[in-house]
Amino acid sequence: MRxxxxxVYFAFYLLLGVVLLFLNNDLSKAVITLMNVxxxxxxxxxxxxxxxxxYNSQEFTELLLAQPIKRSSIFLGQYLGxxxxxxxxxxxxxxxxxxxxxxxESSAIWDFSLLLITGTFLTLIFTALAFNIALxxxxxxxxxxxxxxxxxxxxxxxxxxxxxxxxxxxDYPLDKVSLFGTMLNPIDxxxxxxxxxxxxSALLGYTGAVFKQFFGTSFGLIVxxxxxxxxxxxxxxxxxxxxxxxxx
Amino acid sequence: MVTIQNLHKTFGKNQVLSGVDLSISExxxxxxxxxxxxxxxxxxxxxxxxxxxxxxxISVLGENIKKNSEYRHKIDYLxxxxxxxxxxxxxxxxxxxxxxxKPTNEDERLIDLFKLEPFLDKKLGNLSGxxxxxxxxxxxxxxxxxxxxxxxxxxxxxxxSLIRLKDLIKAExxxxxxxxITSHIMSFVEEISDEIVFILEGKIYFxxxxxxxxxxxxxxxxxxxxxxxxxxNHA
Numbered sequence: 001m002r003x004x005x006x007x008v009y010f011a012f013y014l015l016l017g018v019v020l021l022f023l024n025n026d027l028s029k030a031v032i033t034l035m036n037v038x039x040x041x042x043x044x045x046x047x048x049x050x051x052x053x054x055y056n057s058q059e060f061t062e063l064l065l066a067q068p069i070k071r072s073s074i075f076l077g078q079y080l081g082x083x084x085x086x087x088x089x090x091x092x093x094x095x096x097x098x099x100x101x102x103x104x105e106s107s108a109i110w111d112f113s114l115l116l117i118t119g120t121f122l123t124l125i126f127t128a129l130a131f132n133i134a135l136x137x138x139x140x141x142x143x144x145x146x147x148x149x150x151x152x153x154x155x156x157x158x159x160x161x162x163x164x165x166x167x168x169x170x171d172y173p174l175d176k177v178s179l180f181g182t183m184l185n186p187i188d189x190x191x192x193x194x195x196x197x198x199x200x201s202a203l204l205g206y207t208g209a210v211f212k213q214f215f216g217t218s219f220g221l222i223v224x225x226x227x228x229x230x231x232x233x234x235x236x237x238x239x240x241x242x243x244x245x246x247x248x
Numbered sequence: 249m250v251t252i253q254n255l256h257k258t259f260g261k262n263q264v265l266s267g268v269d270l271s272i273s274e275x276x277x278x279x280x281x282x283x284x285x286x287x288x289x290x291x292x293x294x295x296x297x298x299x300x301x302x303x304x305x306i307s308v309l310g311e312n313i314k315k316n317s318e319y320r321h322k323i324d325y326l327x328x329x330x331x332x333x334x335x336x337x338x339x340x341x342x343x344x345x346x347x348x349x350k351p352t353n354e355d356e357r358l359i360d361l362f363k364l365e366p367f368l369d370k371k372l373g374n375l376s377g378x379x380x381x382x383x384x385x386x387x388x389x390x391x392x393x394x395x396x397x398x399x400x401x402x403x404x405x406x407x408x409s410l411i412r413l414k415d416l417i418k419a420e421x422x423x424x425x426x427x428x429i430t431s432h433i434m435s436f437v438e439e440i441s442d443e444i445v446f447i448l449e450g451k452i453y454f455x456x457x458x459x460x461x462x463x464x465x466x467x468x469x470x471x472x473x474x475x476x477x478x479x480x481n482h483a
Contacts, residue, residue: 065296
């Protein structure tokens with residue numbers, strides 16, 4: 001089940017990569033278009049696959065629990081199985097067409113690698129969040145509902161609320177607040193990182209300049225990656241913690 | 249062999265086990281009995297570490313089972329309902345469990361005993377309930393562990409397989425192993441068990457031989473003895 005779907009996912013990215021390259025005929029432009037797709041789609045797929053896999057393998061999990069294996073290895077193994085196979089689909093599916101198009105001789109290689117790295121981070125983060133939701137909800141429909149809501153919140157609603165706050169307090173200096181707000185949402189953080197790397201921060205006006213000052217430096221880059229890592233580690237720790245206390 | 253002290257467990261508002269004290273000595277067949285929902289499966293799952301008790305201590309073969317998974321090497325467990333991943337083949341499942349625990353050749357004898365050869369290449373999702381239970385039995389009995397826990401082993405079995413199962417359990421007992429069984433089939437329990445443990449409302453109500461139960465309840469046969477406990481406590 002899992003492997004069949006990850007092939008479909010892989011084929012989808014392969015197709016997406018090829019089509020974008022043909023339509024744009026330019027690596028950097030294709031990277032920008034891809035970013036918009038990845039930022040929204042990767043978290044969604046990670047969330048849905050994570051929840052679906054957990055609920056589908058429940059019977060199997062119960063079988064494993066009676067065997068002499070540590071609980072943390074069972075659940076971390078399942079998590080890594082899903083998250084890594086999704087990441088592989090993403091990296092190979094997008095990587096292959098770009099490499100054939102001549103990525104290695106192009107200046108877009110760093111932008112493209114950043115795109116893949118953030119894509120992988122987003123997969124790890126959202127699969128872990130999905131496992132958390134599934135572990136805490138016995139009811140499949142509820143679990144699915146919460147997972148989709150979480151995705152919707154972080155991908156769409158958060159931005160809306162964020163913008164509203166900015167408009168409400170527009171009389172105050174907001175660069176620090178907006179920087180902080182961006183850090184707290186992995187999707188926003190990834191988007192900002194890639195946008196600034198692509199050097200189109202001029203589009204963002206004054207705040208863009210502040211952002212550029214922060215994210216453009218290696219310090220900003222390191223802080224961002226630390227934040228993304230924290231976003232992976234926290235839910236994974238909760239998986240371990242929660243699974244140790246759960247009854248089956 | 250297994251010692252349980254002051255075991256408590258609640259699921260939500262439902263108190264399932266309230267202070268179970270039980271010690272099971274080595275060797276022999278012990279039947280855990282009780283009405284539906286009395287906590288038999290919860291008790292067994294606590295011993296296996298699948299249910300985490302609210303309070304109390306359990307030790308298996310002298311080892312406390314808290315934060316420990318190694319002791320499960322010494323237990324063979326037959327789950328109540330055979331819920332196997334439906335996309336695996338019987339052969340693949342047997343191989344996988346062997347990889348997880350240890351190599352054994354015992355499975356060939358058991359497959360032969362339960363006449364499972366024609367099903368080896370079929371997916372588990374396509375098997376009937378009784379056949380799944382036979383696969384379940386093969387998975388349980390193929391390892392040579394000192395403690396065997398069987399949760400409703402007779403479900404879905406045809407008469408001939410039932411006879412084979414009884415022989416199998418008796419053979420394990422003769423090797424000096426400890427067998428823990430839950431069942432609602434009283435004739436099966438009466439025939440096979442050395443000692444019974446009766447759970448009622450989350451506590452051990454009776455522990456001892458069937459003869460002792462008959463004397464205690466003043467009933468001539470086992471089935472009526474059990475029935476009299478239930479009516480005295482619920483009617």
